[in-house]
Amino acid sequence: MSESILIADDHPLFRQALTMAARKVRPGAEIIEAGTLDTALEAVRGAQNLSLTLLDLKMPGAEGFSGVALLHAEAPEVPILVVSAAEAEKAAREARRFGAVGFIGKDQSLPHMQQAILDALEGRFAETAPEDEAVDTVAAKVADLTPTQLRVLLGVLAGRLNKQIAFDLSISEATVKAHMTAIMRKLDVHNRTQAVLAAKALGIGA
Structure with missing residues (x-):
């Protein structure tokens, strides 16, 4: 093929x-x-x-x-x-x-x-020197999110409520909350606000 x-x-x-x-x-x-x-x-x-x-x-x-x-x-x-x-x-x-x-x-x-x-x-990728080690570290964590986790995070960044995110993604509010828990664990943050700030620092969100 x-x-x-x-x-x-x-x-x-x-x-x-x-x-x-x-x-x-x-x-x-x-x-x-x-x-x-x-x-x-x-x-x-x-x-x-x-x-x-x-x-x-x-x-x-x-x-x-x-x-x-x-x-x-x-x-x-x-x-x-x-x-x-x-x-x-x-x-x-x-x-x-x-x-x-x-x-x-x-x-x-x-x-x-x-x-x-x-x-x-052919796999010839230019190597780039790290510009900000702290941002690179967080970016690697964001890049490790699953597609659904990333969509939930983007919904949070857009200011949408859990029930709105649940509707957008055709999942339950409980599932949204479970994803947020996993997101905060992966990003090593302790609440929703910190997760938003971490992602905004990386250019995701306004």
Whole structure:
């Protein structure tokens, strides 16, 4: 079965450019396109032999690095290439904390895009020096959350009540509370407010 590559960007013209670059590198790969974060998450859950995700940081439905974190939680074995405007390169480097392996600037040429895609597919990831050891430590804990735990945390960050989060995720309030207990344990915090502050410090949430 051939491999598949997910291209998640809300701009059709840029999705087309990324598709061209991906097809140059992997002519036989199935290209899956997504214009929103929810569509991308559905694609990740249903894709066969997904070998790479190209993700726009500013996707509709994403806030901060939540898109990277959610896609990484759904498929931690699939490398993520962050796609963003050139001025957002620092943010793209920070997204590595949540599972991104590289960066494609929207002002880069087609050959540069092709090389970045090839490097990611072949496991050639640039090493980056830690910028903030304390933040890196917490980020690693956030990246270790399950997809549902991450969604619960994002619901908390959005200011939603347990019953609202339960409705959003089609689970019970008791299950939301159980997830919050697990989240606080994983993040090594002692209450809901501390969990929110920890995640906000990482760019997840307003």
